[in-house]
Amino acid sequence: METIRQVDEMQLRALALRDTGKRIAFVPTMGYLHEGHLSLVRAARQYADVVVLSIFVNPTQFGVGEDFESYPRNLERDSAMAADAGVDIIFAPETADMYPRNYATTVRVDGITETLCGESRPGHFDGVTTVVSKLFGIVQPHAALFGMKDFQQLAVVRRMTLDLNIPVEIVGMPIVREADGLAMSSRNKYLSSEMRQQALALSDSIHNAIQAAQQGETDVATIMDMVKSRIKGGQDARIDYVEICHDSTLKPITRIDEHSVLLVAVFFGSTRLIDNHYLLAPMD
Ligand code: PAF
Numbered sequence: 001m002e003t004i005r006q007v008d009e010m011q012l013r014a015l016a017l018r019d020t021g022k023r024i025a026f027v028p029t030m031g032y033l034h035e036g037h038l039s040l041v042r043a044a045r046q047y048a049d050v051v052v053l054s055i056f057v058n059p060t061q062f063g064v065g066e067d068f069e070s071y072p073r074n075l076e077r078d079s080a081m082a083a084d085a086g087v088d089i090i091f092a093p094e095t096a097d098m099y100p101r102n103y104a105t106t107v108r109v110d111g112i113t114e115t116l117c118g119e120s121r122p123g124h125f126d127g128v129t130t131v132v133s134k135l136f137g138i139v140q141p142h143a144a145l146f147g148m149k150d151f152q153q154l155a156v157v158r159r160m161t162l163d164l165n166i167p168v169e170i171v172g173m174p175i176v177r178e179a180d181g182l183a184m185s186s187r188n189k190y191l192s193s194e195m196r197q198q199a200l201a202l203s204d205s206i207h208n209a210i211q212a213a214q215q216g217e218t219d220v221a222t223i224m225d226m227v228k229s230r231i232k233g234g235q236d237a238r239i240d241y242v243e244i245c246h247d248s249t250l251k252p253i254t255r256i257d258e259h260s261v262l263l264v265a266v267f268f269g270s271t272r273l274i275d276n277h278y279l280l281a282p283m284d
Contacts, residue, residue, distance in 0.1 A: 014140035023048035026141035031055035032072040032186035036176040040145040041085040047143035054091040061127025143169040195268040198234030202275040205230035213279035240265035
């Protein structure tokens with residue numbers, strides 16, 4: 001496995017690979033890898049000859065007072081995990097190389113960025129779409145794989161790719177969970193053991209909601225009440241949002257159908273966790 005730190009070098013390498021007819025699959029990450037990222041890497045192999053994984057804690061997608069400074073970083077640990085999972089190239093640029101002094105461009109998707117995480121984290125998705133477009137330009141992938149835990153991010157990246165005619169196949173992959181159901185996230189590391197226990201309310205309440213929907217409950221308000229009261233049981237839990245939305249518009253709905261996705265964001269202390277699931281699909 002090779003590690004490339006320079007933007008120019010990565011782009012030249014990607015263009016040279018394409019010139020020799022190689023297909024590139026790309027897994028963008030902010031590092032502190034876990035099994036969720038590694039499942040994307042393994043799946044990426046099916047889409048290409050060369051798998052590139054980026055590690056870049058992107059400052060432009062963090063708001064004031066968020067965890068940019070404290071976000072866990074450990075390139076040595078990540079490199080060992082990436083090599084084991086079959087990554088060919090790690091691209092780990094420096095911030096000054098990604099956003100040099102006269103940098104002046106933002107990529108912005110309207111509409112679906114204004115609800116859910118976009119409402120609680122203003123500007124977050126502008127940072128995501130900007131860095132993802134830059135990474136696509138640098139890594140030149142044929143396919144890019146994203147986890148469905150960031151359901152809204154996946155929808156926003158799909159919208160951007162379509163709107164800007166970017167020739168990259170966007171692949172969404174199922175959430176990977178711990179044995180007890182907690183969705184894997186680099187931020188789980190922040191949780192005390194007490195809070196981690198309380199955080200199981202996310203996957204538990206989603207599980208209960210799926211059961212109710214599958215047993216014929218179609219009223220969104222009833223299911224949302226059930227989810228909220230389960231989550232509020234935890235003394236440190238503070239709900240950011242609980243919404244049931246249409247999977248592509250992300251607009252709230254009132255009746256459950258096969259497009260209905262339950263999305264939750266909850267603070268445990270200062271740690272904000274998200275989770276989601278389709279209501280009429282078996283829990284992953
Ligand atoms: O999902 C993430 O880790 C980030 O939002 C991404 C896509 C790597 C962009 O910084």
